[in-house]
Amino acid sequence: MEFLDLPPMLSASGRVRLPGSKSISNRTLLLAALAEGATEIRDLLASDDVERMLDALRALGVVWTREGDSDNYCVRGVGGPFPVKVADLFLGNAGTAFRPLTAALALSGGEYRLSGVPRMHERPIGDLIDSLRQIGADVRYMGNDGFPPLHIFPADIRPGGVVRVRGDVSSQFLTALLMALPLSGVETTIEVVGELISKPYIAITLDLMAQFGVDVRRENWERFTVPGGVRYRSPGVVFVEGDASSASYFIAAGAIGGGPVRVEGVGRNSIQGDVRFAEAIAALGARIDMGDNWIEARGPESGRLKAFDLDLNHIPDAAMTLAVAALFADGPCRLRNIASWRVKETDRIAAMAIELRKVGATIEEGADYLCVTPPDKLVPAAIDTYDDHRMAMCFSLVSLGGCRMRINEPKCVNKTFPTYFERFAEIARPVPVVAIDGPSASGKGTVAARVAEALGYHYLDSGSLYRLVALAAMRAGIALDDERALATLAAALPAHFEAERVFLEGEDVSDAIRTEEASVGASKVAVMPAVRAALLDRQRDYRRAPGLVAEGRDMGSVVFPDAGTKVFLTAGVEARARRRYKQLMEKGMAANMESLLKDLQDRDARDAARAVAPLQKLPDAALLDTTELGVEQAVGFVLGRVRS
Ligand SMILES: Nc1ncnc2c1ncn2[C@@H]1O[C@H](COP(=O)(O)OP(=O)(O)OP(=O)(O)O)[C@@H](O)[C@H]1O
Ligand SMILES: Nc1ccn([C@H]2C[C@H](O)[C@@H](COP(=O)(O)O)O2)c(=O)n1
Numbered sequence: 001m002e003f004l005d006l007p008p009m010l011s012a013s014g015r016v017r018l019p020g021s022k023s024i025s026n027r028t029l030l031l032a033a034l035a036e037g038a039t040e041i042r043d044l045l046a047s048d049d050v051e052r053m054l055d056a057l058r059a060l061g062v063v064w065t066r067e068g069d070s071d072n073y074c075v076r077g078v079g080g081p082f083p084v085k086v087a088d089l090f091l092g093n094a095g096t097a098f099r100p101l102t103a104a105l106a107l108s109g110g111e112y113r114l115s116g117v118p119r120m121h122e123r124p125i126g127d128l129i130d131s132l133r134q135i136g137a138d139v140r141y142m143g144n145d146g147f148p149p150l151h152i153f154p155a156d157i158r159p160g161g162v163v164r165v166r167g168d169v170s171s172q173f174l175t176a177l178l179m180a181l182p183l184s185g186v187e188t189t190i191e192v193v194g195e196l197i198s199k200p201y202i203a204i205t206l207d208l209m210a211q212f213g214v215d216v217r218r219e220n221w222e223r224f225t226v227p228g229g230v231r232y233r234s235p236g237v238v239f240v241e242g243d244a245s246s247a248s249y250f251i252a253a254g255a256i257g258g259g260p261v262r263v264e265g266v267g268r269n270s271i272q273g274d275v276r277f278a279e280a281i282a283a284l285g286a287r288i289d290m291g292d293n294w295i296e297a298r299g300p301e302s303g304r305l306k307a308f309d310l311d312l313n314h315i316p317d318a319a320m321t322l323a324v325a326a327l328f329a330d331g332p333c334r335l336r337n338i339a340s341w342r343v344k345e346t347d348r349i350a351a352m353a354i355e356l357r358k359v360g361a362t363i364e365e366g367a368d369y370l371c372v373t374p375p376d377k378l379v380p381a382a383i384d385t386y387d388d389h390r391m392a393m394c395f396s397l398v399s400l401g402g403c404r405m406r407i408n409e410p411k412c413v414n415k416t417f418p419t420y421f422e423r424f425a426e427i428a429r430p431v432p433v434v435a436i437d438g439p440s441a442s443g444k445g446t447v448a449a450r451v452a453e454a455l456g457y458h459y460l461d462s463g464s465l466y467r468l469v470a471l472a473a474m475r476a477g478i479a480l481d482d483e484r485a486l487a488t489l490a491a492a493l494p495a496h497f498e499a500e501r502v503f504l505e506g507e508d509v510s511d512a513i514r515t516e517e518a519s520v521g522a523s524k525v526a527v528m529p530a531v532r533a534a535l536l537d538r539q540r541d542y543r544r545a546p547g548l549v550a551e552g553r554d555m556g557s558v559v560f561p562d563a564g565t566k567v568f569l570t571a572g573v574e575a576r577a578r579r580r581y582k583q584l585m586e587k588g589m590a591a592n593m594e595s596l597l598k599d600l601q602d603r604d605a606r607d608a609a610r611a612v613a614p615l616q617k618l619p620d621a622a623l624l625d626t627t628e629l630g631v632e633q634a635v636g637f638v639l640g641r642v643r644s
Helices: 022-034 048-059 095-106 126-134 172-184 199-211 244-256 273-283 319-328 339-343 348-358 389-401 410-415 420-427 444-455 462-476 483-491 516-525 529-540 555-559 573-586 593-609 631-643
Strands: 003-006 009-017 038-042 063-066 073-076 086-090 111-115 138-141 150-153 161-166 188-193 217-219 223-226 237-239 258-264 287-290 294-298 309-311 333-336 362-365 370-373 381-383 405-408 428-430 433-437 458-461 495-498 501-504 548-552 565-570 622-625
Touching: 009 244, 009 389, 009 420, 022 038, 022 048, 022 073, 022 095, 022 172, 022 199, 048 063, 048 086, 048 095, 048 410, 095 111, 095 126, 095 138, 095 150, 095 172, 126 138, 126 161, 126 172, 161 172, 172 188, 172 199, 172 223, 199 273, 244 258, 244 273, 244 294, 244 319, 244 389, 244 420, 273 287, 273 294, 273 319, 319 333, 319 348, 319 370, 319 389, 339 348, 348 362, 348 370, 348 381, 348 389, 381 389, 389 405, 389 410, 389 420, 410 420, 420 428, 433 444, 433 555, 433 631, 444 458, 444 548, 444 631, 458 462, 462 483, 462 495, 462 501, 462 516, 462 529, 462 548, 483 529, 516 593, 529 555, 548 555, 555 565, 565 631, 573 593, 622 631
Parallel strands: 009 258, 038 237, 086 111, 161 188, 309 333, 381 405, 433 548, 433 565, 458 548, 565 622
Antiparallel strands: 003 405, 009 428, 038 073, 063 073, 111 150, 138 150, 188 223, 217 223, 258 294, 287 294, 333 370, 362 370, 495 501
């Protein structure tokens, strides 16, 4: 499985230029295709769902061109129903392509097959088909009744009068009918059955249809009359706004991570309902500023978001971002009227509940609501994404709570925002790590502890963990070549640190792990991949705000490869033997120069030669040879690197 590890983040600030709106992109493409004349589309979203629409339009005989590698396209409209009368279309999991194309094709007088990925075949479409059948369309189910794939046949369309459509499952059914009916040329009224959900998405549809010359008469959100004798006409140029749902992640990042984070491409002039996410998060205490084409978010004055109880029916997609923002609230939060989540890319209520529990939240889940009680402390977790782009993007925000996150199958963001994680990395600042690696007795521990003190950072002596495993194994009678048993021991090592003391099962073993026997043992267990793997997350958990200084052999290469400062600290082997001898003498421990020298040489060789995480100077690490240097000089060197 592919995954992406996000480090714990300290804060978020910066600017993000948003990708184009998916809803506007796919609606505009279809309207431009059906219109008379050519339409220049600027800033079209580059994503999987839009690709599916573009591919389908080409297969249906619509000519479009792209300006070089840009996001600007030109669509030559066909001025009515599609000219290609037989086609087999694969539409992936793109609801914004599947539903509107179904309606437009049902009125195009051809024979078409429409299919998608398995999840698309679980997403209901029966209400739309029922409405289309009311005007004579011949649409048949190829699998389960009420669901794609579909087979459309030429039919005797009888438009006019009143068509009824359910509005309480997906507003896309109404959008699909609205956009297709002008093809019939006859005035038709659509009556919505049940309470219409996601009204702002219908507002986008009506706005874009008006741009293409068709003004729909709306009576409340219950009746929509599409005029007769009208045809779509290209407005010439259409500018696609930035995606307001995608903006929600960055607005939330500013609110959780301090900010300011500014998104560019949507603002108070937006036609997208999801801009109202800004209002919702402002109600939680986030400080929001807005211009015509931008929104900026900062954390609340109080430092903590407020608990909320909100009806989120009007912003179903951006509401997912609030479910994750709830982790940072000062009490239990309730997200209401979100039943449509259950028929999206995945059952989002169920998926959210499962994944929020993984990070420590207490969840109550209902048919159309979710209650999130934030945990006292976030728990690092591997988040499953259910082939749902929004799950991946939402959970990246948990890292802003100083908690490392693994996002499984992160490429699902390609559906709407292929560069999401790159943009997120530009605004999120990881908890800084200073990684100091080097051979035994080179002075890493001494230097790292002083650097940590000077910076006010946490300190990790990773070698002590291998020493603890060796000591615990020797005490438990586990052979030092029994990799499985050693890894099991390492995974549940009953050890803890207090100031500079180390405890094993409550006993102070600070000196016991420093004996030459424990040192040799540590060097042997450290060769084993399973032992190293068992200690990996434990080491990463030391990365906490405001920062970490970590020392060992593989801090910069394996444990914290993204460390901002990497130093390889070394000294000649004789100098190191002398230092170790002096150190042991000062502690009143027995030592012999010759055997110390031999031990160091052997351990150097073992550490450097092992297959997993060998001791090595990385190209991105600064080399510091301390053979002729004092401790203060070495500390000064590292601090200089951190501050440079
Ligand atoms: N320039 C120097 N830099 C760091 N330590 C020095 C230096 N000169 C002498 N020392 C001394 O060397 C001794 C060994 O240092 P330390 O225990 O920090 O090494 P280490 O690399 O952490 O060893 P190990 O990996 O075995 O734990 C300490 O007593 C330290 O004071
Ligand atoms: N990141 C690390 C840290 C230590 N080791 C090994 C190397 C040593 O033989 C042993 C004890 O380390 P020390 O206390 O001397 O730093 O543990 C390692 O492989 N990787």
